[in-house]
Amino acid sequence: MSRRSALPTLVDTDFKRVELNNSLRTLINLVHSFLKPNDIVIDFNGDGCVTSCFFNDIIVHEGDSNHSVFLPNDDTKNLEKCSKSCMQNIYSTSSKIKLKIFSKEETNIFPQNATTLLLESQSSCFQETFIELCSNLDHLRLVIFNTDGNFADLLQRVNTVLLPRDFYLHVVGKYTVYVKNVKPKNIVKINKTPQPSQVLIGIILFFCAMFVCFSLKHFFWP
16 A cells, blocks of 8 residues: 655645644545545545545546535534635645535435545434445445444445445555455554543553552562
């Protein structure tokens, strides 16, 4: 899996530089490794379109935009923020993004010739439509989605849909990647973000270990 050597600088709506955390850098490098310039992308986003701006830098747009970004339907305030962010951060004059609020009722808003599905947001409103598109898009070749947190059910359902369609698993863990008709040499594993309960258990075990060591020290060396 190749990596992009340098990422363009991103600015927020106040034209201040956006510092990317490790999670976003991982996702951006991951998508840059698999996305092709001629891909037609459906992108379910939830982070203010930070990552979408980087993905859009790869895509070649002939006439209409080949990159459709959908925001959660309860996120109208984020639409203006994303619009400004996209306008300020498109790195090529030919690049552009179709930015829309997601609606389950509008089935005709998704390009039927899409080749790539990206599910970055953990918003539950996207999941059923994401599964349906995995099943129904005839030209689909690449699926990348966020499986951090409690997403075991989503992963199992995507497996059920994509494996019979000759998709192969390339990346597992925090993000999951499927590619059609391409067998991986090795499956890459990306560590998930520790859940709060796991962090709490780790802290408790640490202090328990410290207490035991302190007690033993005083028992053997009074």
